[in-house]
Amino acid sequence: MNEDDDRVFKALADPTRRFLLDLLFAREGRTLTELESEVEMTRFGVAKHLKVLEEAGLVVARRSGREKLHFLNPVPIRLIHDRWIDKYTERHVTALVDLKKALEDET
Amino acid sequence: MNEDDDRVFKALADPTRRFLLDLLFAREGRTLTELESEVEMTRFGVAKHLKVLEEAGLVVARRSGREKLHFLNPVPIRLIHDRWIDKYTERHVTALVDLKKALEDET
DNA sequence: TTGACATGTGACCTCTGGGTCACATAACTT
DNA sequence: AAGTTATGTGACCCAGAGGTCACATGTCAA
Secondary structure, rough: HHHHHHHHHHHHHHHHHHHHHHHHOOOOEEHHHHHHOOOOOOHHHHHHHHHHHOOOOOOOEEEOEEEEEEEEEEEHHHHHHHHHOHHHHHHHHHHHHHHEEEEEEEO | HHHHHHHHHHHOHHHHHHHHHHHHHHHOOHHHHHOOOOOOOOOOHHHHHHHHHOOOOOOOEEEEEEEEEEEEEOOOHHHHHHHHHHHHHHHHHHHHHHHHHHHHHOO
């Protein structure tokens, strides 16, 4: 359980991996070569990152012939949220975040 | 903005720092020496971790005489959540998480 | 079957980050 | 004032992670 945690947070620690999650969040079911074209890096690097994300459970993959399709799994993200944001204070925090966003939009 | 992100995720990548957040989540306003007593590490190590958490905005500190009181700031956590969990799919994910927890409790 | 395409594996190099220590400053107590 | 308490700073050591390459497997198309 704790090892799972560690894998998730370590996976999120790298900016390239977060960008890959962003790409999958925008459109799911992408292949390795497709993701590679969006990143300034070798295919091997991207493959390594995807493996880390997969082992952390943040990405789920499905094979289709010689291709491998990748999907984003939001559950671990939600668990991070629940760890440090109490249900009673959640309303309060969301209000704070909305306020912050509103202030930034004005500028 | 992107550098802020990076600081937050890098800060969360270390298990000791996550444990410190847990301690502050349980009871806020703790001092360095108090936190040190809960961790198997030198004071210097803990101080270093607290600095990282503070620079990431996950911990906010207030001085009181020669003591420094530390508080948890949940806003960055909420922003992580909002980055990859759409408001429309949030209900769905929460249901999944609740189901998972229920299944684990049965065992 | 032959060649092109999509992905997987292990070794290797480099550099960042966790942890400790010696030293220093500031504040409370008596 | 003197000693104790709470915290801050810079240097140092070492394990681990990011990135690339050479090589290998498996799948589609003609």
